[in-house]
Amino acid sequence: MKKPDDDCAFDPRAYLRRPDRAFWLDLLSPxxxxxxxxxxxxxxxxxxxxxxxxxxxxxxxxxxxxxxxxxxxxxxxxxxxxxxxxxxxxxxxxxxxxxxxxxxxxxxxxxxxxxxxxxxxxxxxxxxxxxxxxxxxxxxxxxxxxxxxxxxxxxxxxxxxxxxxxxxxxxxxxxxxxxxxxxxxxxxxxxxxxxxxxxxxxxxxxxxxxxxxxxLTIERERSDRLLHAVLPTKIAGELRQRDRMIADHHPEVTVLFADIAGFTPWASQHDPEVVVSLLEKIFTRFDRQVRAAGAEKIKTIGDAYMVISGAPDPRHDHAHVMAQLALDLVEEVKAIREETGIALDLRLGMHTGPVIAGVIGAMRFTYDVWGDTVNTASRMESHGEPGRVQISAETKARVEDDFVCLPRGSIYVKGKGEMETWWLAERRQAAA
Incomplete structure (x- = not known):
């Protein structure tokens, strides 16, 4: 009868027939x-x-x-x-x-x-x-x-x-x-x-x-921190593990654009140090809100701020996450306005749809997203009003059960034509 530990017994003949090739190859390699x-x-x-x-x-x-x-x-x-x-x-x-x-x-x-x-x-x-x-x-x-x-x-x-x-x-x-x-x-x-x-x-x-x-460990940790500062955690891990292009299609995400209204005229009248200090203050608070919401910051373009939810990690509540984040960012700018006395406001736009995401660049690579969804979200912001969040019909359909959406009506959007849009007002109060 076969003993239970027979499979674990060392068989010299089996080892000689099947030697540890990896060991010898490593030993004999230059x-x-x-x-x-x-x-x-x-x-x-x-x-x-x-x-x-x-x-x-x-x-x-x-x-x-x-x-x-x-x-x-x-x-x-x-x-x-x-x-x-x-x-x-x-x-x-x-x-x-x-x-x-x-x-x-x-x-x-x-x-x-x-x-x-x-x-x-x-x-x-x-x-x-x-x-x-x-x-x-x-x-x-x-x-x-x-x-x-x-x-x-x-x-x-x-x-x-x-x-x-x-x-x-x-x-x-x-x-x-x-x-x-x-x-x-x-x-x-x-x-x-x-x-x-x-x-x-x-x-x-x-x-x-x-x-x-x-x-080397210290340098690796430092480079990892820098890598995670410019790339999402998932993408940074993939970039380390595989040496090939990173490009993914995400069937449904929500993209948010935010622009600081009134910033450009104010910046033209102040020293660069003061301008950068204010931007640092604003975007640091934005980053904190984005991190708390579990969204993904894509980039800043001047005084504009771009965020996405649903990529690179898919999630079913991406539109709700971005809706709440948009309202929180509006409140954040209001608080900064009261602290500094500077007449600033935030204009935001959101749209939901498919995107292509990936890492581009050789000298200074970055994670970015492309597609009509991104363009439409940008148009929602640029055709919006200071202090308000303009959303498309696609976004409104996903958040209207939990957020108050006020109809704006039909507006002409550059590159899109006539579009029905809504203002994202507030979160609905839970029924008592």
Missing amino acids: MPHATEVERQRRERLTRYSLGAAFLISAFYLLLTLVSTPWAAARELLAVNAGSMAMYGMGMWAASLAQHRLARLWLMVTLVAQVAVLVWLTGDRLGVYLYAIVGALLARTLFAHEETVPRFTFVILCMAVLAAGLTVFTRPVLPMELVPEWMLSTMRVVNALMVTESVVLIVALFQKEVLRSEEN
Whole structure:
């Protein structure tokens, strides 16, 4: 009888027949080209590595002075002192922004220092282990495009490691003069230092990666905020996820145009700062009302304001939403007029019908809507009166049960001919 967890059992044969192709393809794919962030990360790692190599060399120089007989110490002191001088020159090059020179200086000095110490001490101190650190640094500090130096130093480090384990096992220096307990201690210290160096390099690299990812996240959030400031949330999400034209047909929406009557004569008599400040005040309040209503601001054109409901997210009550919003905008302008004493009023027009919506532009893209519905809504506004909301028969038919609509009669509308229109007066009171 089949056990319940048989389906979850790992089958090596099935894995070999169907290997994780995505894993291997990702592993074998070429590295991406270096970015500015990655370049800065390598520069910081170079400076860290130069400083660490200088301090480690200084530590061994002092340790050699206090623990090694002079006959075996002279060459070791010379190698470590010379390496310190070279690392110091590399740090100086890095401070002058000569980062490629600093990397090369670091790697040449490190490989030469380890190779000479392996030749001098053989396998007595385990110095050959530092070749592992050198190979890791060579792989980390050089960019993908710097193929020659990267592979050269990796191969040199591997050669030094192999030589220390096979060829140069017998020391050139009289290491028998050094007590065995000191040699054992030095081997342990070197093994610990190499392990700590590898851990530090990985930790620093991880820190730099996390820092870069954090900065990228911050920039992504900032760009998302900017994107959502100019595009509807749904459209912004689609624009990020697919690289193609965004164009949709919406069978029924309600479009509203609002124009600030009396603004142009007033603006011509005041300084630009005062004019922009007033527009900012008005449109900020409009934006707040639009957001509260769940409608979608399309754009401002001078002192005109365009809003839509029913796109990009369809909703059945789009006409009711816009009717209430129109009345709220009228009240908002009345409040601003009382606060500022400026003789301003709002002229509004609404129409309901189909539209085409999409994102256009390459340098400065925007979400917009087109169609006869938009033109008719604009005509409703331009042929209206200050302080009133003019609506078409299509809009009136959808809101008259909940809003008082006063007949205006038949008017001539440019581009449309004679049209029956109504004034949107107020919301009907609920029956007691």
